[in-house]
Amino acid sequence: xxxxxxxxxxxxxxxxxxxxxxxxxxxxxxxxxxxxxxxxxxxxxxxxxxxxxxxxxxxxxxxxxxxxxxxxxxxxxxxxxxxxxxxxxxxxxxxxxxxxxxxxxxxxxxxxxxxxxxxxxxxxxxxxxxxxxxxxxxxxxxxxxxxxxxxxxxxxxxxxxxxxxxxxxxxxxxxxxxxxxxxxxxxxxxxxxxxxxxxxxxxxxxxxxxxxxxxxxxxxxxxxxxxxxxxxxxxxxxxxxxxxxxxxxxxxxxxxxxxxxxxxxxxxxxxxxxxxxxxxxxxxxxxxxxxxxxxxxxxxxxxxxxxxxxxxxxxxxxxxxx
Ligand SMILES: Nc1nc2c(ncn2[C@@H]2O[C@H](COP(=O)(O)OP(=O)(O)OP(=O)(O)O)[C@@H](O)[C@H]2O)c(=O)[nH]1
Ligand SMILES: [Mg+2]
Numbered sequence: 001x002x003x004x005x006x007x008x009x010x011x012x013x014x015x016x017x018x019x020x021x022x023x024x025x026x027x028x029x030x031x032x033x034x035x036x037x038x039x040x041x042x043x044x045x046x047x048x049x050x051x052x053x054x055x056x057x058x059x060x061x062x063x064x065x066x067x068x069x070x071x072x073x074x075x076x077x078x079x080x081x082x083x084x085x086x087x088x089x090x091x092x093x094x095x096x097x098x099x100x101x102x103x104x105x106x107x108x109x110x111x112x113x114x115x116x117x118x119x120x121x122x123x124x125x126x127x128x129x130x131x132x133x134x135x136x137x138x139x140x141x142x143x144x145x146x147x148x149x150x151x152x153x154x155x156x157x158x159x160x161x162x163x164x165x166x167x168x169x170x171x172x173x174x175x176x177x178x179x180x181x182x183x184x185x186x187x188x189x190x191x192x193x194x195x196x197x198x199x200x201x202x203x204x205x206x207x208x209x210x211x212x213x214x215x216x217x218x219x220x221x222x223x224x225x226x227x228x229x230x231x232x233x234x235x236x237x238x239x240x241x242x243x244x245x246x247x248x249x250x251x252x253x254x255x256x257x258x259x260x261x262x263x264x265x266x267x268x269x270x271x272x273x274x275x276x277x278x279x280x281x282x283x284x285x286x287x288x289x290x291x292x293x294x295x296x297x298x299x300x301x302x303x304x305x306x307x308x309x310x311x312x313x314x315x316x317x318x319x320x321x322x
Pocket of ligand 2: 061062063083147
């Protein structure tokens with residue numbers, strides 16, 4: 001292991017904000033250095049609790065995370081926040097908005113907040129998110145919030161990276177339908193109806209409760225619905241308590257172990273999958289060769305099964321040393 005990576009890892013472990021920032025940039029860009037660093041840091045991980053916050057755009061996720069982070073900070077707990085925006089470039093407006101809204105913690109070293117956008121780096125966004133949480137874990141952040149706009153399969157996959165998933169809904173046109181479509185209800189461990197100030201009679205909350213196939217995928221846990229007004233911090237205490245309750249119910253060694261096994265199984269498959277794709281596209285950067293093979297298959301000059309085997313036989317996918 002080269003010493004600059006070792007130094008970098010030491011700084012990350014010490015919670016050095018600039019070192020963590022640099023590492024997250026490397027993760028985002030898919031730099032090989034990020035992998036070396038994460039490899040070094042891995043033994044220092046495994047303590048953090050990952051809380052996924054997902055829901056349609058504008059439901060108040062960032063505002064809620066901000067309030068929750070403040071709540072945890074008031075108890076002296078180190079917090080990390082990763083806001084994922086899969087579509088916008090890193091300097092995009094939505095992300096900038098998030099930064100500004102979360103700025104309340106800008107001078108507090110116990111909080112690390114960062115927006116991340118996919119650069120199509122190795123493993124895509126889900127992998128980048130997994131790596132980012134690992135980094136913050138190594139940096140001693142006990143609670144790590146991952147905010148995603150839960151509208152697509154990608155984001156659902158990211159939500160699965162979390163130990164606890166909070167689905168944020170808000171009263172407004174068609175939100176609940178959208179949530180259903182996106183498969184959000186199935187992944188929720190906790191439901192939040194935010195903007196409860198716009199839901200005077202609690203009608204929206206009732207509708208959501210009524211759709212109660214509200215089944216969480218985590219055994220016999222029954223997801224609760226918490227009403228919040230994130231802008232005023234209302235219901236945030238209750239939400240933090242519910243997160244704590246979920247954590248207590250799942251903190252036993254065997255629960256955690258089972259979940260971690262599942263997590264790393266998915267991680268390994270994703271890593272290997274993307275390495276294979278990466279190798280094939282690297283040796284065929286213009287995609288011409290793949291196009292030619294596909295065209296030959298389409299016109300029945302080549303056999304797809306044979307062509308696939310041929311592609312696989314040409315791979316040399318392990319990067320190096322163990
Ligand atoms: N009235 C009301 N407004 C809220 C509440 N929570 C958030 N907002 C406002 O709703 C808007 C969107 O809030 P965000 O926290 O950015 O929502 P988001 O879900 O993170 O948005 P995206 O990241 O763009 O998907 C902001 O103008 C907030 O001030 C609430 O409880 N009540
Ligand atoms: Mg947001």
